[in-house]
Amino acid sequence: MRQIIAMGGGGFSMEPDNPLLDLYILNQVDKVKPKICFIPTASGDADNYIKRFYDFFNEQNCHPSHLSLFSPPTRDLERFILLQDIIYVGGGNTKNLLALWKEWDLDRILKKAWNEGVILAGISAGAICWFDEGVTDSFGDGLEPIKCLGFLNGSCCPHYDGEADRRPAYQKLVETSSIQAGIALDDGVAVHYKELELYKVVSSRPDAKAYRVLFEEQVVEIEIPAQFLGSLKAD
Incomplete structure (x- = not known):
């Protein structure tokens, strides 16, 4: 089954100090110790970002690793990726991420x-x-639309409640047809897709929400109802 779990922030x-979303991701794999690989391309492989990944996931019941395109662990990237159970992509500059991935x-x-069942x-x-x-600040000042990979239909805006200009900017882009209608995610919210359908919305914060935004x-x-993971088992 093809699965994607996209987080607006968290x-x-x-x-x-709030592991709920990350534990939810790990719990989607039916293995005692799933393999989870961090791809920090968008941050330029920031050392501190990679360290924080290992600080958390080394304490969990999993096998963590990371993939650097600046210092590749192997020439056979395809085999390396296909051996994973989960691919976890970090934040940063989306434009640079897409350019390097394509190269x-x-x-x-x-x-x-994804087609072979690795969770993205x-x-x-x-x-x-x-x-x-997606809506990105990759180009410098201001928020602009960017063409992405197209595994999922429509557009996505993260940090919907976490950055003051995100909500008005996304709504304006949708209103002017500068970007497709899509889904907006507060910090602390994740949308879980199975195949191409939205399966579940989960949150690590009681008041965090997701929204469909259209014109x-x-x-x-x-508003899309979210399951607060703090009140239920993150399954």
Whole structure:
């Protein structure tokens, strides 16, 4: 089954004392110790980011690793990726992420992995990259649309409540048809897709939400109910 879990914000990098979203991701693999690989391309392989990944996941029941395109662990990236159970993509500059992935053929490899049942997950840039389009600050000042991998239909906007300009910017882009209608994610929210359908919305914060954002004579924002993982087992 093809699965993607996209987070608007949260996880080990934003909520170091709140493991709910990361544990939810791990729990989707029916193995005692799943293999989870971090891809920090969007951050330029920031050492501190990689360290925080290992600080958290080394304490969990899993086998963590990371893939650097600046210091590749192997020439056979396809085999390396296909041996994983989960690919977890970090945040940062989406434009640079997409450019480097295409240069290394990683976009094709990740699509193959997805089709073969490897779970794809990520936060911020690592969330919007899976959609047709996303809202990004990769170009400098301001928020703009960016064409992404197109594994999932529509557009995605992360940090919907976490950055003051995200909500108005995304709604304006949708209103002017500068970007497709899509889904907006508060910090602390993840959308879980099975095949191409939205299976579940989960949150690590009680008030965090996801929304469908579309234009029907005016911008329409439809809240999608989220399951707060703090009150239920993260299954």
